[in-house]
Amino acid sequence: GGVVETLFFPDAKLPCRNMNKPGGCRRPHCEYAHEPTSLTRFLAHLGSARSSLDICVFTITNDDISDVVLSLHRRGVRVRIITDNDQAATQGSDIVKFVQAGILVRRDKTPAHMHHKFALIDGRLLLNGSFNWTRQAVTGNNENVTVLADPQLIRSFQAQFNKLWEQFK
């Protein structure tokens, strides 16, 4: 019972943001997705966080994802982010937004890459795979995210997160 689901990318379309409004999308011929996609399922898992969200992801540039992270932070969920120092400095990185919002962010300090792409939700769910949190990865690349509730896996990834969190202090 440890496997919740696997999400494969690319999605054919980005999700329509009007679907978050009362009444949904009223644009005729809207080119965005109105049905569930891998990204909307991914966002729903992230958005299910109630107490903590530990993110350890190489590149974060996708605004649909960043908006959920920022909204969780505003709701009082304890968000911690570990990312790659080189990627954090590149254009389009959402790391500056996170820091400005008061989210705790740490970067690896090595010339090598902090290349993980995992997140831990409430110590209850692990998201892990090849998927960087970028727009290119959503609608361009072949990617996977496994959504897992296995206690043994969650313990080992939480220990890894805690170790890197100290290491990159």
Added chain:
Amino acid sequence: GGVVETLFFPDAKLPCRNMNKPGGCRRPHCEYAHEPTSLTRFLAHLGSARSSLDICVFTITNDDISDVVLSLHRRGVRVRIITDNDQAATQGSDIVKFVQAGILVRRDKTPAHMHHKFALIDGRLLLNGSFNWTRQAVTGNNENVTVLADPQLIRSFQAQFNKLWEQFK
């Protein structure tokens, strides 16, 4: 019971190749690893293939890994490889060696990336995570590989492999 183990990188050292010889390593002050590492455990899982090995990995340049793949092919294990077309063309890629040895290789034909990093062993084990099969990823980067025996996960990744195998024909 679906989780076998999680391997975290970087390893402090590359494995000593003399450990494969009778008598082991006799070099005084040898700088390579003589004890198990994440890479040697990874190689042991790969090398356990008896009937089939389906590889779907963005970049493959690590010769310790390639040697195991080539040796499985010579022993009669059915090896199939899906990789990224851009990466396959870069210097140091082991794809040319695989093709020359007669291994079946297919490349994505898109400008986007075939960014998966998973392998299926005998339809019995799934290796998946952030880990590209490169030397940099072994001793430089922070990376993970989950080793999983969960039938539901294996079914969904096998279906994904088969789909991409047809798509990149």
